[in-house]
Amino acid sequence: MFELFEKYLRSKAAFTAEEMQQIEAVTTIKRLRKRQFLLQEGEVWTYNAFVSKGCLRTYSVDTKGAEHILTFAVENWWIGDLQSLASGLPARFNIDAIEDSVVLLIRKEEFDRLCQVIPALQQLVNALLHRSFLAQQNRIHTTISHSAEEKYRLFLQNFPEFARRIPQHMVASYLGMTTETLSRIRRNLV
Structure with a gap:
């Protein structure tokens, strides 16, 4: 499974073989069954987590x-509770697997150390944080300024794979509507 992570990293930045060895040395593979928790509310989150296989949700x-679902994460996405990770306080969110999944974990201390000694990794993290901020900003804007139908259309446009893999009641929760409202919108679109 590390090979998939290595392929992802190399697609984002130039890493030496030695740097990849350093990253692999501190990476732990965690396999999750469908509905199994990666994190439960009240626990302290201490990892950076990369989804190698499967689909998870934060809620x-x-x-x-x-x-109330905040995010989904599929292959080549990162997931975690950044507030708990940064503050050391108990997590406000749960993270569980929507389908059987494999996640690569790197403890915060090790990840921070790697970012200090591997400039390409720090640049990747900065780019991810920037993209994540923009995505959250767009999500907030969509949530407060679009109708339910427009939210669903944008969801389908931006995340067509999610619509195929994620149960409709979870899509409805993510979009901030009832399952009945989503069903009505889907009927009207057909």
Whole structure:
């Protein structure tokens, strides 16, 4: 599984063989079954996690038991609770596998050390954080300024693979609507 991560890294920046060995030496492979947690609310998140295979989601559960999905992550995406990682405080979110998955984990301390000694990795992290910020900004804008139908159309346009892999009730949660509303929108689109 590290080979997939190496291929991803090499597609983003130039790494030497020695740098790849350093990264591989601190990487742990975690296999998750469908519905298995990678992180549960209240735990402290201490990893940088790369999805090598499968699909995961980050979500919270409100006092009424309703799930609110913040993100999905598929192959070649990163996932984690950045607030918990940065602060050392308990996570507010859960992360679990939507399908059988494989995640590569690097402890925060090791990842930070690697970023200091491997400039290409630090540049990659900076680019990822920048793209992530823009994606979150776009998501917030869509959430507050588009109709339910427009949100779903944009979701299909931006994430066609998600629409095929993710159950509709999870898509509805991600879009901030009920499953019934999403079903009605889908019927109207056909």
